[in-house]
Amino acid sequence: MENAAPLTPFPLDVLLGRIAHEWETRQRIFDLPTGRFWKRPDNIDLSMEFLGKPAATPVGPAAGPHSQMAQNIVLGWLAGARVFELKTVQVLDDIDIGRPCIDMETIGFNTEWSQELKVAESLEEYVKGWMIIEILRQWEPLEPFVGTDPGPHVFDMSVGYDLAGIQTDKVAGFIGSLLDAGAEIDRLSPQIPEPFAGFRDHDFPTRVSDTLTLSTFHGCPPDEIEAMVKHLMDRHGLDVIVKLNPTLLGFPRVVEILQKDLAYEHIRLNRLSFVDDLEIGRAVDLISDLQKYAADRERRFGVKLTNTMVVNNDRDVLPDDPMYMSGPPLHVLATSLLDDLLSTMPGTFMVAGHDGPVQVSFSAGVAKGNISATVGMGVAPATLSSDLLRPGGYGRLEPMLRQLEKDMEAAGSHTLAEWHQHSWDEARAGGFRGPAEAHMTNIVKGHGKSQYDLYANEDPPRSVDHDLEMWGCVACNFCVTVCPNDAFFRLPTPEGADMSGRQQYFVLAELCNECGNCMVFCPENGDPAQVKPKLYLDRSRFGLGEGQGFFLEPEGDGVSITARQGFESEAGRLDELLNDRVEGIPIRAGDL
Ligand SMILES: Cc1cc2nc3c(=O)[nH]c(=O)nc-3n(C[C@H](O)[C@H](O)[C@H](O)COP(=O)(O)O)c2cc1C
Ligand code: SF4
Ligand code: SF4
Known part of the structure; x- marks a missing residue:
């Protein structure tokens, strides 16, 4: 279990x-x-x-x-x-x-x-x-x-x-x-x-x-x-x-x-x-x-x-x-x-x-x-x-x-x-x-x-034959709406960014209890709660987890990002998205 x-x-x-x-x-x-x-x-x-x-x-x-x-x-x-x-x-x-x-x-x-x-x-x-x-x-x-x-x-x-x-x-x-x-x-x-x-x-x-x-x-x-x-x-x-x-x-x-x-x-x-x-x-x-x-x-x-x-x-x-x-x-x-x-x-x-x-x-x-x-x-x-x-x-x-x-x-x-x-x-x-x-x-x-x-x-939710990746997806937004805890949020992909897809999706890791509901409705193959970037606001929770994960701390008007070992190369993309001046991370950086 x-x-x-x-x-x-x-x-x-x-x-x-x-x-x-x-x-x-x-x-x-x-x-x-x-x-x-x-x-x-x-x-x-x-x-x-x-x-x-x-x-x-x-x-x-x-x-x-x-x-x-x-x-x-x-x-x-x-x-x-x-x-x-x-x-x-x-x-x-x-x-x-x-x-x-x-x-x-x-x-x-x-x-x-x-x-x-x-x-x-x-x-x-x-x-x-x-x-x-x-x-x-x-x-x-x-x-x-x-x-x-x-x-x-x-x-x-x-x-x-x-x-x-x-x-x-x-x-x-x-x-x-x-x-x-x-x-x-x-x-x-x-x-x-x-x-x-x-x-x-x-x-x-x-x-x-x-x-x-x-x-x-x-x-x-x-x-x-x-x-x-x-x-x-x-x-x-x-x-x-x-x-x-x-x-x-x-x-x-x-x-x-x-x-x-x-x-x-x-x-x-x-x-x-x-x-x-x-x-x-x-x-x-x-x-x-x-x-x-x-x-x-x-x-x-x-x-x-x-x-x-x-x-x-x-x-x-x-x-x-x-x-x-x-x-x-x-x-x-x-x-x-x-x-x-x-x-x-x-x-x-x-x-x-x-x-x-x-x-x-x-x-x-x-x-x-x-x-x-x-x-x-x-x-x-x-x-x-x-x-x-x-x-x-x-x-x-x-x-x-x-x-x-x-x-x-x-x-x-x-x-x-x-x-x-x-x-x-x-x-x-x-x-x-x-x-x-x-x-x-x-x-x-x-x-x-x-x-x-x-x-x-009896019909399961629709699916597409594509493995879910950290960046880019069919951007159906289901993971955002089916999550009872509002653990998911999305940001528009900035123009000219090195990422596929109109929107990028993120998990606020502390709010996710791995109930599985987003996985059921995601049309791509994979579990959005595990595949999409997991953002941590709590250092001890960040320290406990395994696999990909990113710890956020306030820095100036925005956030600084610490990646788990092996995922450092993704921090630059995250930085571009989360510190975007128009939308960016929905949480006020100063409150972190
Ligand atoms: C994921 C889930 C968790 C639930 N947890 C509780 C609970 O803690 N206490 C309770 O009395 N009922 C619980 N229920 C039952 C619901 O309150 C409700 O009575 C039942 O799901 C029937 O309504 P529905 O068909 O709209 O889901 C739960 C139902 C679901 C789907
Ligand atoms: S697995 Fe996590 S992100 Fe997905 S629906 Fe459940 S709580 Fe929300
Ligand atoms: S449910 Fe899957 S395909 Fe749809 S937006 Fe979320 S991660 Fe992308």
Whole structure:
């Protein structure tokens, strides 16, 4: 098993300095162009309530690679995310996960089940993300692109995976520090650099999060889930959502949908995971009991559909086994589970036509093609991970929101409540119990199936028969957009330079955890994260690595470059690119 280089987050001053510098030199933030920033439309209100808290849109990253580091969270916000399910934190924060850990070649598999940062680092990343968003909300240059009022957003914690773990001082301290981040904000504020230095004395809201989505690991006993929810409500006063697994559908239903209806016969289900996981009868009792428990304490409770599906790994891509399936087929499974739960527990859930108290959050293959139907079912928020790992990355959120706005406008709906009503009326007129059954029928048996079945999702990304080299490539930009950590950036090739290709690509080595996603989408043969120049800002990390690599230090207005042995001849080319006066390295040299 190969283990990854550790993630080394950039400090707050470097991140804010980069925002200012990148804006000034290329009008992008963390490589996202302004055309992909989301701005509230005048005539459509997409706002929702997440466990009683307002959020200006019903979408955001699901717990995963897009909600782990500060710049990831900021990228999501710029593109329109307003509900952030933060990457799950657990007491065991030094686990080695085999690399690569993300396989999006077809539908979506991963083995990235645990956070890759220490708990204290995760806390700092979330607070940094929170502070940067607060600053950007008020930063004048952004106003034409995000509007005068970008609307409220919600940070939702996620912890796992057992009661003993969440009771430890480490995890309890993490939760407490997001409930009141005053000390962390006070510690970080002096780092705020120009041109944002006026925010050093800003009154940042200190309650970063007071809701939590509990990630239950496959096989977690029901009594343990119940005890964890009660503990989180009682000890920390949190409103809690439990993330449920698709195994709740039962083995025969999953086989029928996945293997027969959608033709994924080759996916090897893990029968044991169905035996160990919560089953539907117990889930119904659990939901009723926990809702009552929450209501008695004036707390809110909800469920999330769904976590990933555990399957055996028979693909030759990820080293770890089992692996976790997400993406299009999971959308069908989660929609079927929602329809089952709505029929079994009428009046329980906070969705159209039911008006119950239990919020239903959704994460399963959400994408532009189904956002309107998903939100129309009444679930909120609709969070996503797999779709954001595809080319376009965070920039896929804005067109997704525009699609929802367009569909709502065409139906004469100006608020999400009106859209729910419209979806309800349409489904009933079509003879369905409600929009969940209508959507499920469409994607399991109707026209919609063609987006979700094997035939729509079996082709690997396009490739060209050429070995990837350090300089020059087809310059598709995929490595920049599919990287959840924004570890890649590009620079235009200077006129007359001794390099092929329109653009040159670089890896900020400390931000790369070797997840493998850029390798999957790169059309050339090779791993961009290993082949393209690896730039280090941290001398000790530079010293640890092998192969090509370049250490950058500030020198005058630019950077000086130290190459690893054997790669000195490349330093001249790097110097020409990184010290270019027009664009150059996106990070402010003085902050290094
Ligand atoms: C790479 C990756 C890492 C993930 N990490 C977590 C995690 O730490 N905690 C968690 O509860 N879910 C995790 N998930 C599951 C997602 O939050 C989400 O529920 C699931 O992927 C389904 O949504 P999707 O089809 O949009 O990907 C992860 C998913 C992916 C793809
Ligand atoms: S650079 Fe590639 S391997 Fe590294 S984190 Fe980004 S997508 Fe993953
Ligand atoms: S390295 Fe690969 S993915 Fe990145 S721009 Fe070049 S060809 Fe595209």
